[in-house]
Amino acid sequence: MVRCIPGYREHSDSMQDKPKVTFYLPPDLHRQLKIRAAVDLEPMSAIAEKALQFYLEHSEVVEEAANAHGSTFRVYHCPDCTSPVVLKHGELASLRHQPNVLQDDANLTVEPTPTTATTSDEELVPC
Structure with missing residues (x-):
């Protein structure tokens, strides 16, 4: 359809001079x-x-x-610090009391998202 x-x-008439x-x-x-x-x-x-x-x-x-x-908040691991820190608004902020910060991303796995192919008999065309 x-x-x-x-x-x-x-294409409009003004397109012809471009x-x-x-x-x-x-x-x-x-x-x-x-x-x-x-x-x-x-x-x-x-x-x-x-x-x-x-x-x-x-x-x-x-x-x-x-x-x-x-890269808004990049986590830095300093050997002299007791917890990871981030640079936030020009200041170092500790992540010691942040429960949702991952300490090690080596065990992270990314699940591939399935691509859904949508087939349709409709198509938009210019008149």
Whole structure:
């Protein structure tokens, strides 16, 4: 089944005076972009243009956010300290009374998440 979205156009007249750029996106990112374009009734190229413009104007914010993930509080093990510490707001803070802090991550196992393949006979297409 093909669903047609009224008012949705892949290329507007203003696109013709812009240079063409080809991107190779991962399938999940491409899927998210297609959904966003359909929901917002906006061409994928316009959304990509906004994202690129934001990145070029605020690349340091994007980099900080990407680097902050997973390393907000890094645990340090000092041989002279009685407990592990973290650097929090420029100060060393003890983790002695933190029950949910793992002392050793060597025994951690990460379970793979199952990928669910969704099959559907519906497809969004530009009109």
